[in-house]
Amino acid sequence: MGDLQGARxxxxxxxxxxxxxxxxxxxxxxxxxxxxxxxxxxxxxLLTPAEWSAFLTHLKNGTITGG
Structure with a gap:
């Protein structure tokens, strides 16, 4: 787990x-x-920048579904 103490x-x-x-x-x-x-x-x-980018792309495209 990352250190979140300095998180803004x-x-x-x-x-x-x-x-x-x-x-x-x-x-x-x-x-x-x-x-x-x-x-x-x-x-x-906690996500890597690549995972965050993929998540945002899926949100924008409407390709995330609940499950």
Whole structure:
């Protein structure tokens, strides 16, 4: 697991003020960290930059499905 102490978290510009959003920290060397803003102390999803890029591509293309 990466060291998240220096993570600078940001919310999407699409987020609302109700607190239901995802936060991302992309300032960590070789990692993209993702967490739920409502529960910031729960486990964080860690992705490589390549995995994050692929995830965003799938989101934009609508090719991610629930399961």
């Amino acid at each position: 978290w940001r919310k999407s510009t699409y987020s609302t003020d109700n607190g239901n959003c995802v936060e991302v920290a992309s300032n960590l060397p070789g990692l993209i960290a993702v967490r739920d803003s409502k529960t910031p102390t729960t486990p964080t999803l």
